[in-house]
Amino acid sequence: MNVARTEALDLHRKMGLIRRFEERAEEAYGQGKIGGFLHLYIGEEAIAVGAMAALKPDDDVVTHYRDHGYVLARGIDPGLVMAELYGKATGISKGKGGSMHMAAVDRHLWGGYAIVGGHIPLAVGLALANQYRNLPRVVTCFFGEGATNIGTFYSGLNMAAVWKVPLLAIVENNRYGMGTAVERASAVSDIYKKAACLNIPSVQIDGNDVLAVRDAVREMADKARAGGGPRLIEAKTYRFRGHSMGDPQRYRTKDEVEEAKARDPILLWRNFLLGNRIAEEADLRKISDGIEAEIETAVRFAENSPPPDPSELCANVLVAE
Amino acid sequence: MPQATLLQAIHDALLEGMARDPRVILLGEDVGREGGVFRMTQGLMRRFGQERVIDTPLNEGGIIGMAIGMALNGMRPVVEIEFADFIYPAFDQIVSELAKMRYRSAGQFTAPVVVRTPSGGGIKGGHYHSQSPEAYFVHTSGLTVVMPSTPADAKGLLASAMGGEDPVIFLEPKALYRTVRGEVPEGEHRVPIGEARIARSGDDLTLVAWGAMAPVAEKAAGLAAAEGVSVEVIDPRTLWPLDIGTIVGSVNRTGRAVILHEAPRSCGFGAEVAALIQERCFLHLKAPVYRVAGFDTPFPYALEKSYLPDPRRVLAAVRAAMAF
Numbered sequence: 143m144n145v146a147r148t149e150a151l152d153l154h155r156k157m158g159l160i161r162r163f164e165e166r167a168e169e170a171y172g173q174g175k176i177g178g179f180l181h182l183y184i185g186e187e188a189i190a191v192g193a194m195a196a197l198k199p200d201d202d203v204v205t206h207y208r209d210h211g212y213v214l215a216r217g218i219d220p221g222l223v224m225a226e227l228y229g230k231a232t233g234i235s236k237g238k239g240g241s242m243h244m245a246a247v248d249r250h251l252w253g254g255y256a257i258v259g260g261h262i263p264l265a266v267g268l269a270l271a272n273q274y275r276n277l278p279r280v281v282t283c284f285f286g287e288g289a290t291n292i293g294t295f296y297s298g299l300n301m302a303a304v305w306k307v308p309l310l311a312i313v314e315n316n317r318y319g320m321g322t323a324v325e326r327a328s329a330v331s332d333i334y335k336k337a338a339c340l341n342i343p344s345v346q347i348d349g350n351d352v353l354a355v356r357d358a359v360r361e362m363a364d365k366a367r368a369g370g371g372p373r374l375i376e377a378k379t380y381r382f383r384g385h386s387m388g389d390p391q392r393y394r395t396k397d398e399v400e401e402a403k404a405r406d407p408i409l410l411w412r413n414f415l416l417g418n419r420i421a422e423e424a425d426l427r428k429i430s431d432g433i434e435a436e437i438e439t440a441v442r443f444a445e446n447s448p449p450p451d452p453s454e455l456c457a458n459v460l461v462a463e
Numbered sequence: 464m465p466q467a468t469l470l471q472a473i474h475d476a477l478l479e480g481m482a483r484d485p486r487v488i489l490l491g492e493d494v495g496r497e498g499g500v501f502r503m504t505q506g507l508m509r510r511f512g513q514e515r516v517i518d519t520p521l522n523e524g525g526i527i528g529m530a531i532g533m534a535l536n537g538m539r540p541v542v543e544i545e546f547a548d549f550i551y552p553a554f555d556q557i558v559s560e561l562a563k564m565r566y567r568s569a570g571q572f573t574a575p576v577v578v579r580t581p582s583g584g585g586i587k588g589g590h591y592h593s594q595s596p597e598a599y600f601v602h603t604s605g606l607t608v609v610m611p612s613t614p615a616d617a618k619g620l621l622a623s624a625m626g627g628e629d630p631v632i633f634l635e636p637k638a639l640y641r642t643v644r645g646e647v648p649e650g651e652h653r654v655p656i657g658e659a660r661i662a663r664s665g666d667d668l669t670l671v672a673w674g675a676m677a678p679v680a681e682k683a684a685g686l687a688a689a690e691g692v693s694v695e696v697i698d699p700r701t702l703w704p705l706d707i708g709t710i711v712g713s714v715n716r717t718g719r720a721v722i723l724h725e726a727p728r729s730c731g732f733g734a735e736v737a738a739l740i741q742e743r744c745f746l747h748l749k750a751p752v753y754r755v756a757g758f759d760t761p762f763p764y765a766l767e768k769s770y771l772p773d774p775r776r777v778l779a780a781v782r783a784a785m786a787f
Contacts, residue, residue: 202536239567263528263556266528270532270533
């Protein structure tokens with residue numbers, strides 16, 4: 143077994159934290175406390191958690207808009223993230239970003255991006271800068287399978303391959319781009335095969351297996367870091383909730399969703415921990431209790447924080463303002 | 464002071480900026496071995512190496528997207544887009560990402576990218592090699608938009624753009640690249656972003672023009688002088704943030720304003736300048752604020768001369784304002 147007990151429990155805690163965080167965010171959204179859109183990551187937590195466990199703290203990360211999981215997996219205080227969702231002055235970006243645009247520059251989290259695929263060239267640029275500056279940092283760029291049908295996927299990864307930049311592209315194939323199944327939108331539904339046209343080594347993994355994610359990310363990131371050029375991982379997963387809140391989900395059956403839940407990444411990992419006697423029920427309960435308390439604190443922090451001052455409206459447009 | 468063309472002045476600003484700051488990287492299509500479509504970057508790859516002068520794939524969106532990432536990560540990319548007309552594949556990256564970095568992160572990061580691009584007509588380029596897109600970028604908060612018309616301003620403004628913290632769209636009037644010469648200070652020379660230049664002083668009417676229209680405005684002012692009308696010509700140089708104070712000061716004195724640009728008339732930047740003037744100078748105005756502009760058509764090939772404002776068209780607007 144290639145996972146130490148402390149790490150195994152931490153993986154469990156982080157996946158559970160993201161799950162409970164988002165369930166509480168869902169509640170708050172229902173109460174009208176969170177505005178706009180809310181895209182839940184529920185069912186896909188193993189990818190963010192496995193990847194962050196493999197990456198170094200100063201490796202750069204750029205993500206798509208379903209992005210709460212990454213910042214939490216990197217250890218950002220859930221209160222700052224919840225306050226951002228609430229649009230409070232204490233949020234991670236003072237309420238100027240919101241759900242889809244979580245960024246924390248001191249943690250090398252360069253943001254979530256909601257123009258699908260638009261962030262892929264940015265990730266290439268971050269990686270080129272690391273290469274130029276001789277920094278041993280890998281840039282990991284997360285996006286969904288839907289983003290592999292837009293030009294920036296090819297144009298960005300082509301540049302990454304031409305200049306052999308330290309980039310790891312992680313495609314989270316959750317089967318649906320909004321409501322369109324991958325087979326209906328992509329001529330190639332095994333997304334990892336698309337990397338072949340750019341000579342980028344790639345692999346397909348079970349994105350619901352947190353250990354498989356961690357190991358694949360570690361291996362691919364190390365190769366990219368060593369100067370081997372970009373790598374691509376297709377992590378197959380499934381989104382348990384709608385695309386965003388209020389999605390009627392006419393594109394799939396309830397049975398399909400229920401069937402997928404049998405492979406809930408948290409359930410799989412729980413079974414692994416118990417089955418291999420890494421943890422007892424009591425240990426896991428203790429972790430759950432800790433998560434509840436942490437989320438409660440986060441919600442209270444968001445609730446009690448002030449909204450941004452109106453003077454913030456025009457701040458941060460230009461540096462020279 | 465030595466004389467230089469606009470092209471030489473911009474080249475010198477790039478060269479000196481690169482020599483000063485190792486974070487400055489040039490990237491674009493054929494900017495390296497080929498020296499750029501207008502030979503602007505000739506010799507820079509030989510001098511600074513392939514790591515700092517990067518020949519990119521034909522991929523405008525990718526180039527600017529990549530430059531954003533590089534800028535976030537501590538570098539100073541200066542992008543060349545071969546023609547302003549080719550910037551539209553990168554429009555999403557500029558509007559959705561580049562312009563918004565600072566705001567969306569509440570100042571956590573910003574992307575000091577300079578996007579240089581030859582703009583405007585005058586070379587019989589037809590509809591893909593002649594347009595003036597400045598209004599799109601002025602309309603996008605978070606961008607600084609610069610368009611010089613003299614060699615000294617080109618050098619000084621590009622140096623300021625490269626040394627600043629904000630993303631800059633740097634529009635170069637390509638019709639003037641080799642057709643204007645002027646004195647250019649040697650060595651480090653900066654012209655502040657956001658300060659207009661009074662190209663010619665006058666008392667009866669204020670004529671605002673930028674890019675390749677600035678010399679047209681000066682010629683028109685000469686024609687008007689022959690008719691006894693004293694025209695003040697203001698070249699804003701930086702379109703955004705606009706030095707509206709200089710324009711308002713002038714119009715409050717002259718009481719008349721004409722705005723001149725190459726871009727199509729409707730929703731051109733002239734409309735914004737006219738609106739600002741009427742808001743701030745209403746009681747001083749003796750005539751409506753007139754615009755002389757390109758036509759509301761795609762950019763023409765054979766009829767380019769008819770499309771582009773010339774001194775006689777400007778003079779007609781000056782006369783109309785004087786006679787009102």
